[in-house]
Amino acid sequence: MRAAPARDAEHAHRPPKGIRANGRRGARARAGLPAGRILFLPLVLGAALFLSGCWSAREIDTLAFIMAVGLDRADEKELIVSYRIADPSSLAGGQSGAESGQGGAVTAGETTFNVSVKAETAAEAMERLRTQLPRLPFLSHVQGIIVGESLAREGVSEILDYFERDEDLRRSVHLFITKDVDAADIFREARPRLRTPSGLGFSEVIAQVAEVGVVPVARFGDLLEAMANPRRDAFAPAISLLPADATAGARADQVALVGTAIFRDDRMVGFLDRTESPVLQLLIGGIRQAIFHVGGEVEADVRVRPAGTRLRLVDPDNLRFSVHLRVRGDLRQLHTIGVYEGSELTEKLARELETELKEQIDRLIAKLQTLQSDVLSFGEVVYRSRPHLWKEIEAEWPEIFAQAAVDVTVEAVIVESGSILRALDPSPRRPNRRTPEAESRGKPQEGNAAAGGGDASQGAGKDEPESLSQGGGDL
Numbered sequence: 368m369r370a371a372p373a374r375d376a377e378h379a380h381r382p383p384k385g386i387r388a389n390g391r392r393g394a395r396a397r398a399g400l401p402a403g404r405i406l407f408l409p410l411v412l413g414a415a416l417f418l419s420g421c422w423s424a425r426e427i428d429t430l431a432f433i434m435a436v437g438l439d440r441a442d443e444k445e446l447i448v449s450y451r452i453a454d455p456s457s458l459a460g461g462q463s464g465a466e467s468g469q470g471g472a473v474t475a476g477e478t479t480f481n482v483s484v485k486a487e488t489a490a491e492a493m494e495r496l497r498t499q500l501p502r503l504p505f506l507s508h509v510q511g512i513i514v515g516e517s518l519a520r521e522g523v524s525e526i527l528d529y530f531e532r533d534e535d536l537r538r539s540v541h542l543f544i545t546k547d548v549d550a551a552d553i554f555r556e557a558r559p560r561l562r563t564p565s566g567l568g569f570s571e572v573i574a575q576v577a578e579v580g581v582v583p584v585a586r587f588g589d590l591l592e593a594m595a596n597p598r599r600d601a602f603a604p605a606i607s608l609l610p611a612d613a614t615a616g617a618r619a620d621q622v623a624l625v626g627t628a629i630f631r632d633d634r635m636v637g638f639l640d641r642t643e644s645p646v647l648q649l650l651i652g653g654i655r656q657a658i659f660h661v662g663g664e665v666e667a668d669v670r671v672r673p674a675g676t677r678l679r680l681v682d683p684d685n686l687r688f689s690v691h692l693r694v695r696g697d698l699r700q701l702h703t704i705g706v707y708e709g710s711e712l713t714e715k716l717a718r719e720l721e722t723e724l725k726e727q728i729d730r731l732i733a734k735l736q737t738l739q740s741d742v743l744s745f746g747e748v749v750y751r752s753r754p755h756l757w758k759e760i761e762a763e764w765p766e767i768f769a770q771a772a773v774d775v776t777v778e779a780v781i782v783e784s785g786s787i788l789r790a791l792d793p794s795p796r797r798p799n800r801r802t803p804e805a806e807s808r809g810k811p812q813e814g815n816a817a818a819g820g821g822d823a824s825q826g827a828g829k830d831e832p833e834s835l836s837q838g839g840g841d842l
Contacts, residue, residue, distance in 0.1 A: 431502035437550030439515035448492035519635035538588030544628035580654035598746035
C-alpha cells in the first residue's frame with residue numbers, strides 16, 4: 368500500500384512521450400521530418416553502394432579483338448605466340464592498309480591480320496603485343512586456342528595457367544592440337560572456304576566438331592578439369608592443313624580435323640586417327656551418329672547412334688573391367704546382293720555390327736593402354752567402387768592400367784532398314800540384250816519369207832518391251 372504513492376510520484380515527474388527536450392522523437396518533431404523518412408535515407412545510401420555501374424567499361428574503338436591464339440616452341444627457352452586479330456576497318460566495310468608487326472601487311476578486303484611475338488612466357492608475349500598495337504589487346508572474343516604438337520608433347524599446364532587466370536577469356540573456348548604442322552603454319556597458310564570473322568575457318572571447324580562429332584569436343588575449361596583429375600586423362604581434337612587442290616589453282620591450304628590428341632597428365636602422348644576417334648566418341652557418348660562399314664556375310668554401311676555405355680570393375684583383386692556398349696543403327700547402304708525376308712536382314716546386320724564394333728573397341732583400348740592414357744575414366748570407376756583400393760594404386764595407375772584386363776560386349780539393334788529389302792543387281796537387263804530364245808523367234812521360217820519377216824518384226828516388237836518391263840520390275 369505504501370509503494371503506490373511512490374510510483375504515482377515517479378510517473379508524475381516523467382514528461383509525456385514525444386515532448387522530451389532531449390528525446391529523438393522530440394528532435395524529429397522540432398525538425399519537421401517524419402520518422403519514416405529519416406530511416407529511409409540511410410537505406411537508400413547503403414543500397415547505392417551495391418549498384419552496378421560503368422566504372423570498368425572500355426570503349427570499343429580502343430580495343431583490339433583477338434580471334435585466335437597459337438602457341439609453338441621456338442627453342443628451349445622461348446615461345447612463338449601467334450595472334451589473329453580482327454581488323455575493325457575491314458569489318459566495317461572500309462579498306463585496310465595497316466601493318467601487323469611481324470605478321471605482315473593487311474591486304475584490302477581481309478577481315479583479320481596476324482601478329483607473331485617471341486617471348487619466354489605467354490604473359491610476356493601479351494605485354495610485347497601491347498607495344499606493337501595501337502589498341503589494347505582483348506581476349507573476350509577468342510574462338511580457339513591452337514597448341515603446336517611439339518609444345519603439347521612437352522606439357523601445356525604452365526601455358527594454360529596464364530589463360531586460366533585471364534578474366535576476359537571464356538572457359539568455353541575451343542582448344543586444338545596441331546598434327547605434323549606448327550600453329551604458326553595454320554595462322555600463316557590457312558584460309559577459310561567461307562569468309563568468317565576469325566579468318567582461319569574456325570567457324571567451319573568448330574561447327575564440324577559440334578555437329579558431326581567425328582572427333583571429341585575439348586573446351587578450355589573441360590581440359591583444365593581433366594588435367595586436374597588424377598582419375599582420368601584429357602583429349603583434344605587434332606587439326607592439320609590439307610594441301611590445296613593444285614588443279615584448281617588454289618594457293619592456300621585448308622584447316623581440317625584429322626583425329627584426336629591423347630594426353631597423359633598434361634603431356635600429349637599420341638593421336639587417334641579418324642577411324643579410331645568415332646569409336647572413342649561412341650564410348651564416351653560424345654557423338655550423335657557415325658557411319659561404320661560392316662563387311663561380314665552381309666556387307667553394308669550402317670549409321671550408328673550411341674544408346675549408353677557401362678563401365679564396371681568386375682574383379683577388384685585382378686583389376687578386371689567390363690565395357691558394355693549399346694547402340695542403335697540404321698542401314699544406309701547395302702552392298703550384298705540378295706533378298707531377305709522379314710527381320711532376317713536387320714538381325715544379321717545387328718550381329719555383324721556387334722562383331723565389328725567389338726573388334727574396333729578392343730583395338731582402341733589396347734592402343735590407350737600402350738599410351739598409358741586413361742581417357743575412358745577406368746580410374747574413376749575404381750575410385751567410386753573401391754575408394755580404399757584406389758588410394759593404394761593411385762601413384763602407379765598409368766602402369767597398372769596398361770596391364771588391366773578389359774572385357775568388351777556390344778549390344779546393337781537395327782531400327783531402320785530403309786524402304787527396300789534387297790540390293791540393286793549390278794548387271795541389269797538391257798533392252799538391246801537378245802536372249803537365245805528371242806533370237807530363235809526372230810529368225811524367218813522356211814518357205815514363208817514374207818510372213819517370217821513379219822513375224823520377226825512382231826517378235827522384236829514384243830521382246831523389247833517385255834525386257835524393259837522385267838528390268839523395271841527387278842529394279
